[in-house]
Amino acid sequence: MNSDAYLWLTFVLLGLATTLPRAGFIVLGSRYALPATLQRALRYAPAAALAAIVVPDIVLVDGAIAVFNPKLAAAVAAVGAALAWRNPWLPFIAGMAVLHGLRAL
Amino acid sequence: MxxxxxxxxxxxxxxxxxxxxxxxxxxxxxxxxxxxxxxxxxxxxxxxxxxxxxxxxxxxxxxxxxxxxxxxxxxxxxxxxxxxxxxxxxxxxxxxxxxxxxxxxxxxxxxxxxxxxxxxxxxxxxxxxxxxxxxxxxxxxxxxxxxxxxxxxxxxxxxxxxxxxxxxxxxxxxxxxxxLLVPMARVRPMLIAALVGGIGATLLRDLPLRLGVIAGIGAGIAAGFAAESWPSSREPS
Incomplete structure (x- = not known):
């Protein structure tokens, strides 16, 4: 784990990396606009980034790809619950239940 | 007032x-x-x-x-x-x-x-x-x-x-x-961006400094953007 000062530095930089994208155009006003092509490309960044963080976490076990592992099965259950129902709690209940159920076997 | x-x-x-x-x-x-x-x-x-x-x-x-x-x-x-x-x-x-x-x-x-x-x-x-x-x-x-x-x-x-x-x-x-990803990935180019981003980051996981994450994101953005312009222009009208 990181030192305390390093963590706070991280938080401040993350804060800037959040507030500047959010406030940028609101503060500048409508005088400036992004090129349309760049806007279209940027729309894919959040989905690509979320998957780039999550997928390695659920398909790797000790650094090797494992097609059958409790985390991947739990992820499938959570995604299934999110697709099937609008209840915001169900993916968590389904995912955690599958994770613990398979680990208990 | x-x-x-x-x-x-x-x-x-x-x-x-x-x-x-x-x-x-x-x-x-x-x-x-x-x-x-x-x-x-x-x-x-x-x-x-x-x-x-x-x-x-x-x-x-x-x-x-x-x-x-x-x-x-x-x-x-x-x-x-x-x-x-x-x-x-x-x-x-x-x-x-x-x-x-x-x-x-x-x-x-x-x-x-x-x-x-x-x-x-x-x-x-x-x-x-x-x-x-x-x-x-x-x-x-x-x-x-x-x-x-x-x-x-x-x-x-x-x-x-x-x-x-x-x-x-x-x-x-x-x-x-x-x-968070599920509603985004309902649109096909977005799904492709996510798949390429996720698979890319997984395959490139041994790159130093965890560069695989950034490489995966970049590949995902490019793939989504490409998928957006590809199929629609080739669909028979």
Whole structure:
């Protein structure tokens, strides 16, 4: 784990990396606009980034790809619950239940 | 009371009423983010500090695994930027709604911009004339979001301290990221961006400095963009 000062530095930089994208155009006003092509490309960044963080976490076990592992099965259950129902709690209940159920076997 | 205070109050009331049902959805996220911050070993003070300074669920959840793994700082920040890029688009889209409003209030509005508030307020901010009304209509849901977010993250932080480590609470953060991904990936180019991003980051995991994450994101953006222009132009008309 990181030192305390390093963590706070991280938080401040993350804060800037959040507030500047959010406030940028609101503060500048409508005088400036992004090129349309760049806007279209940027729309894919959040989905690509979320998957780039999550997928390695659920398909790797000790650094090797494992097609059958409790985390991947739990992820499938959570995604299934999110697709099937609008209840915001169900993916968590389904995912955690599958994770613990398979680990208990 | 002068006319502009009237406008602000009326706007604030209407904005709050419009946003209240949407805001219920924030509660599980705030709880999960609070629990996730605790699960990687942040103290309650550090966790609340992060929650107040960063104030962005996706960027917080997405960078926690990197912080826990002591990834290089630039990679953590670059990942947060990638997760926040959607706000550049939201900010550009909603900017005309702040015509006639001063820079201080614009900074505050920008700092508080969230997905739910953007979706709720975007339309009315373009159509209503009175700047005071617009500011009220935007700030009431924004400040309510802020208050809910801090309160339920704090609850999550303290709940997590009472739950044994064997329960793998950190996996809640993974589920939360997946749940954010599901509605995005309903559109095909977005699904392709996610698949390429995820598979790319997995295959490139042995790159030094965890560069595989950034490479995966870049490949995902390129693939999504390519998928958007490809099939539609080839479909028989």
């Amino acid at each position: 002068n006319a502009s205070q009237h406008g602000f109050r009326d706007g604030a009331r209407e904005g709050f009423v419009a946003f209240l049902p949407v805001s219920v959805g924030l509660i599980p996220w705030a709880l999960v983010v609070g629990m996730a911050m605790t699960s990687i070993g942040l103290t309650p003070l550090q966790a609340m500090g992060m929650n107040i300074i960063v104030f962005a669920g996706t960027a917080q959840l997405g960078t926690l695994p990197l912080i826990a793994a002591a990834a290089p700082l630039w990679l953590i920040v670059a990942t947060a930027l990638a997760l926040n890029l959607r706000f550049v688009i939201f900010s550009a889209a909603i900017a005309p709604g702040f015509r006639g409003i001063g820079p201080g209030q614009r900074w505050l509005a920008g700092h508080l911009l969230t997905d739910g508030v953007f979706a709720t307020c975007f339309d009315k901010l373009q159509r209503i004339d009175d700047p005071a009304w617009r500011l009220g209509y935007y700030l009431a849901p924004s400040l309510w979001t802020w208050a809910l977010w801090q309160a339920f993250a704090l609850l999550g932080i303290y709940a997590a301290h009472r739950i044994p480590a064997g329960w793998s609470l950190e996996f809640m953060a993974t589920i939360a990221l997946l749940v």
